[in-house]
Amino acid sequence: QVQLQESGPGLLKPSGTLSLTCAVSGGSFSSSHWWSWVRQPPGKGLEWIGEVYHSGSTTYNPALKSRVTISLDKSKTQFSLNLSSVTAADTAVYFCARVSGWAAFDIWGQGTMVTVSS
Amino acid sequence: EIVLTQSPGTLSLSAGERATLSCRASQSVSNSYLAWYQKKPGQAPRLLIYGASSRATGIPDRFSGSGSGTDFTLTISRLEPEDFAVYYCQQYGSSPLVTFGQGTRLEIK
Numbered sequence: 001q002v003q004l005q006e007s008g009p010g011l012l013k014p015s016g017t018l019s020l021t022c023a024v025s026g027g028s029f030s031s032s033h034w035w036s037w038v039r040q041p042p043g044k045g046l047e048w049i050g051e052v053y054h055s056g057s058t059t060y061n062p063a064l065k066s067r068v069t070i071s072l073d074k075s076k077t078q079f080s081l082n083l084s085s086v087t088a089a090d091t092a093v094y095f096c097a098r099v100s101g102w103a104a105f106d107i108w109g110q111g112t113m114v115t116v117s118s
Numbered sequence: 119e120i121v122l123t124q125s126p127g128t129l130s131l132s133a134g135e136r137a138t139l140s141c142r143a144s145q146s147v148s149n150s151y152l153a154w155y156q157k158k159p160g161q162a163p164r165l166l167i168y169g170a171s172s173r174a175t176g177i178p179d180r181f182s183g184s185g186s187g188t189d190f191t192l193t194i195s196r197l198e199p200e201d202f203a204v205y206y207c208q209q210y211g212s213s214p215l216v217t218f219g220q221g222t223r224l225e226i227k
Contacts, residue, residue, distance in 0.1 A: 036216075038163075046155075046163065046206055048216035061214045095162055102169045103210030104153035108162035 002027035004096050004109035011115050018083040018116075022096030022109055025077065034099035037070060037081045039092040040111075047092075051099060052079055086116045120145045120212040122219035124205075130227040137194040139222045141207035146187045148211030154183055154192045157204045157221070166205075167192060194224075202226050 008020035022035070036051035050060035052070045060068050064083070072079035083090060093111040100106040121144040131137055141152070150170040155163040165174040167183035170190055180195040194201055207219040 045221050046157075046208075046218040048214065048218065051215070059215050061216075063214070097162075099210075100165075100168065102153075102172070103149075103151040104165055104168035104174075104208070105155070105163065106165050106168070106174065108164075111162055 002098065002107050004098065004107060006094060006096050006109045006112040008094075008112060008114070010113055011117065012086060013118055014087055014116055016086055016116075018081070018086050018090060018094075018114055020081045020094055020096075020112065020114070021078050022080070023076075023078045024098075035072065035079045036097045036099050036105065038095045038097055038105065040095070041089070041092040049081065049083075049094075088116050090114070091116050119214060120147070120209060120217055122207050122209055122217055124207060124219035124222045126222060127220075128223045128225060130225050131197055132227045133197050133199055135197050137192075137197055137201070137224060139192040139194075139205055139224070141185075141190040141192070141219050143188040143190075143209060145212060147190075147209045150186055151210040152183075152185070152190050153208045153210075154181075155206045155208065156201075157206060163206065197224075199226075 003026045005023045034051045037049040050070045052058045052072050067084045069082040095111045096109040097105040098107040123142045125140045152170045154167040157163045171183045182193045184191050204221045204223050206221050
């Protein structure tokens with residue numbers, strides 16, 4: 001079955017760029033799915049960041065749109081998140097997830113903690 | 119922007135009891151694209167319900183979802199010890215494309 005695994009630096013400095021990758025294994029990456037990023041700051045709820053379609057089309061949360069880029073690499077069966085100009089408010093656990101045909105997140109990565117601190 | 123408001127914020131119940139969690143949307147949710155998740159510390163969210171009322175694969179039948187338009191409910195018929203967690207509702211389709219409720223914490227009484 002499809003599995004997702006996030007990877008990337010766990011610590012970065014303010015004003016830097018957060019870069020994470022989600023590796024997709026165990027299934028077809030070329031199927032008609034959207035692939036998404038969601039985050040959860042410590043002690044807070046879930047926040048959707050954005051998503052990428054297998055064609056490369058993207059949709060972003062308007063609150064983050066100016067700083068976010070999500071892309072996919074079919075040859076490597078992975079998709080990526082770049083978030084620029086980070087601040088302490090971007091400290092969170094970042095999850096990658098697959099969007100099902102019913103617009104629900106049916107498969108999730110385990111999550112990776114990213115801390116922004118000087 | 120569509121806002122999802124979950125109530126109560128915290129629900130204190132005992133194992134074996136029935137839990138009823140509410141999710142109210144500020145606007146009608148498109149095509150009943152409303153989902154429910156269970157979230158435990160250190161774990162990824164787990165999809166329970168999609169399309170407002172369909173159980174995801176492997177979800178026990180004590181979990182059920184209902185509702186349409188702006189009012190949705192997640193019901194857990196008989197609480198098991200492993201059900202104590204935070205529950206989130208989520209909508210898809212209105213700008214921003216995806217929003218989550220703020221969560222309901224289900225705790226052991």
